[in-house]
Amino acid sequence: MARGAQRHRGARSRPQRRPRHDNDGIIPVLAKVVREVESAVQHGRASSSTRTSFQVVALLMREERARVRAEEATPAARRAEELKRLDGIATILATTAARDTTLLGLLGEDAVISERARSLRRELLEAAGIEVPDEPDELAGPVGRSTPEETPGAEERGVVPQSVASRQLANPFLPPDYSVAAKRTAKPRRLAGWELIQPLLRAFEDGGALSCMDLPSPATTRVVGGRELMPHQAGLVAAAAAGHRTFLLADEPGLGKTAQALLAAQVADAYPLLVVVPNVVKRNWAHEAELWTPDHPATVVYGDGDTIDGFADIIIVNYEVLDRHVGWLRELGLRGMVVDEAHYIKNRKSQRSQHVLQLSERIRARTAEPLLMALTGTPLINDIEDFTAIWQFLGWIDESKPVGELMAALEEIGLTPGDRGFSAAARAAVVDRGIVRRRKVDVAADLPARRVADVPVEIDGEAGRSIRAAEQRLARRLLARYERALELRDVVEGEGVDHALVRQVAARERANKTAKSSEENVFGVMRRIGQAKAGLAADYAAQLARSAGKVVFFAKHIDVMDAAEETFTRRGIRFASIRGGQTSSVRQKNIEAFTGDPDVAVAVCSLTAAGVGINLQVASNMVLAELSWTDAEQTQAIDRVHRIGQDEPVTAWRIVAARTLDTRIAELIDSKAGLAARALDGADEDVADSSDVQLEALVTLLEDALEERVSSRAS
Structure with missing residues (x-):
């Protein structure tokens, strides 16, 4: 009675199996078909129908094995006999696949089940006296995807953003492209x-x-x-x-x-x-x-x-x-x-x-x-x-x-x-x-012989929130000082932003010794950004190492270098470390490992300790994981690679954290680099130093905070 009830409960999702003797049921049918498949492959006739039979037999064999093992009401001796017969079918499948290894692809997780395979499955089940529901189940086992568009779990995780829904409502019908159906290619002969x-x-x-x-010769190299x-x-x-x-x-x-x-x-x-x-x-x-x-x-x-x-x-x-x-x-x-x-x-x-x-x-x-x-x-x-x-x-x-x-x-x-x-x-x-x-x-x-290419990255999660919070705290401190200065001057705030005062407040912040000892100053914010970028910069360097050969990775802080080296270790990428505190012999040994050993893919270098005095021109790509305060420091690092003996153009990939102070610092470095170049060319301007960039970064933070406050009050 229990067994009958169990069958009744499963009637919707499983083919119903009638009582059978040893020569009845699915196993004899599978045995017959698998022998036909074996014979065809042995004689070199692995046609598409043979491949379909191989796939369907394998899948039904898996289904039957699972059913037999789960059928607790069947005597143990009977279950053992049926499993032995199924093992025989599995052995024939394995030896057949050994003759034609392309058959193994039919059993992979990404194999597609064709309509012909579904039809054959129904035919074999009906030949075995098994009732098949009107709507057949998905094929069981690791292979069970009916079309390439069905992925287990995709529907559960799938989302439709509201703006996409709006687009679909605005244009619910895509115009048909009949040229797709019209295009045909000849069948192979x-x-x-x-x-x-x-x-x-x-x-x-x-x-x-x-x-x-x-490739054709271009008519022009100029674009919109x-x-x-x-x-x-x-x-x-x-x-x-x-x-x-x-x-x-x-x-x-x-x-x-x-x-x-x-x-x-x-x-x-x-x-x-x-x-x-x-x-x-x-x-x-x-x-x-x-x-x-x-x-x-x-x-x-x-x-x-x-x-x-x-x-x-x-x-x-x-x-x-x-x-x-x-x-x-x-x-x-x-x-x-x-x-x-x-x-x-x-x-x-x-x-x-x-x-x-x-x-x-x-x-x-x-x-x-x-x-x-x-x-x-x-x-x-x-x-x-x-x-x-x-x-x-x-x-x-x-x-x-x-x-x-x-x-x-x-x-x-x-x-x-x-x-x-x-x-x-x-x-x-x-x-x-x-x-x-x-x-x-x-x-x-x-x-160009040397170029700097920015790679903007998005810092998400807790690290991103922490950076934005630190920038906001620094901006609020600057804003509070600005407002106090206005009060002391007895200036009406509504008269507009006093840009001279903004620069005075920023200069005082930069010179403040108490601020410099705090993590909430411009140096602390930039260090947080460097730490958050470390893994992303290392991932980018790993991609370059795979596709372009040796890469030099520069960072300012030891913790950023450590994080990068942990990333390289996890990814199985060999690296040489060149940093401060090393003895001259260890330093030279690591340099020689990078320049002489083809399996050492990355040199992880300190911007201050390895930025001068070494030759790394075995690489033509480098990653600047943290920004310098001056273009001169950045250029010195690039010159470890771009120097006499370099056969290829050099690219320095500068990792820049989007929507943070990092972006503004990168812009300031580039603008100061142009100023320095003009000065060296004989102009009257002074060459900018690191304090200029720090000051301008603080000015930017304060001016942005003032603009935001004005906008919020206006709204």
Whole structure:
């Protein structure tokens, strides 16, 4: 009775199984089909129907094993016999997969269950005398995703920001794009039945010429707003303007991949454009969009997206929060997608990769000729297996084979993987789909010998709140002193801001010994910012080390260096530490480790202890994790890399905390650098020192506080 009741309760979610003898039920049916699969593979006939049978047998075998183990009312001897027979089926599946390892992909977590597989499952269950509900269950086991758009847990975490809902209400119907349905590619003929993915990968592993498609000569290097592109950047934008729509942009760091992607989207009219990035560069993308494509507003997604502009043309989201936004992004009518640091999606089984691939497939299904760009500085000849996920994102391949234009290009070669010459021709066919790779040394004439590039980062959470609170306390103290000074002067406050008095108050704050001993002064605030940036700066340096080789990491404070070194240790990146307090022999040993050992990827340097007197030109990229108070100190650090013996242009990546005093300090350093240059060129101005920047930073804080108070009173 209990067993019958148990069956009744499960009738809605499970096929109902009738009483059966040893030769009845699902096991004999599975045994028969698995023998057919084994025979077909042994004779080299692993057709699509054979692959479907292999997948369905494996899944039903898992279901039956789970059912048998859970059936406590069945005698133990009977359960043991059934499990033994299921083990026999599993053994045949394993030996068959050993003959054709591509079958293993059908059992992965990201494998797709086709309609044919669902139909075969129903047929086998009915052949076994098992009643199948009208609406079949999801297939059980690790493989159970019916379409690439379904991700376990995504619906529970999914959100729809209010501004996005407003956009959907404003334009609830997307215009149909019939050109998607009209576009067809010929079915493979010569290459039907060949396994092609591995030969394509081996074509790149074998080396050869630099992987870069032919790019058209640009008609102009000038863009909207009067900004000037470097010639190599303009070439890619010209290719997009000419109609090319998929790019694996693998330029070395420092060659302006962000600007190229944004301008390619503009000439392709690929809006709305989704940009998926690591958290550390999210703010930088918004900054670059404002510079290069000011007519197309960008919005940055934080958390649940409560602050985003739902009507923006460019949506910037980081990998970590993409899962909760996949739902509304699928329905937004995206016409373009950029994936920055695309090696983040190398593991196709990871959740972040699945979300990216789902969105890409959705865009390609709805839009003819969408713009799809994968950006990474990692050379193609390293970890080439990782690039299959990128090729799939771009629509060049699916889970098992080339598709679309790539397949047509391979057919046009007229060869098979067994023919001599196929490898080189196949490599060229892949490159022509949109691989663009330039090195600094190749475009050195386009680049300044030395440049400083700001990387804005957003400091979230408790660290961000702490910094903003410290800045507010400092501003309130300055404001209170200003108001006391006004009272002593018997000045009517409504007469406007006394800028001379503002500077006097700021100068007194800078000179105050009590303030200097407090954490709530300008030095303390900047130290807090440096500590909060440490992990983000180290993450950025780690990305550079992976994609560009050796990197020099500069910081002012020991705790920032310590935090960076902990990050490198966790990520398995070897580093050499050059800091104060080291003996000369230890210091020299660490310098030689960085310059001589190819496995030591990062030199973690003190800005004061290593800013002069050492040669680190083995690297051409450096990260300035904390800001200097003068351009001279910053320049001295850069000159550890930019010196005689350096073969490549040098890029100093300056990490700047957005929406904090850090941003103003960076602007002041740059303005004082121009003043110093004019003075050295013979002008009458004095060269600025660190106290100038400190004073101007305090002046900025006080003036902002006064403006905010005036605005609040007016409202």
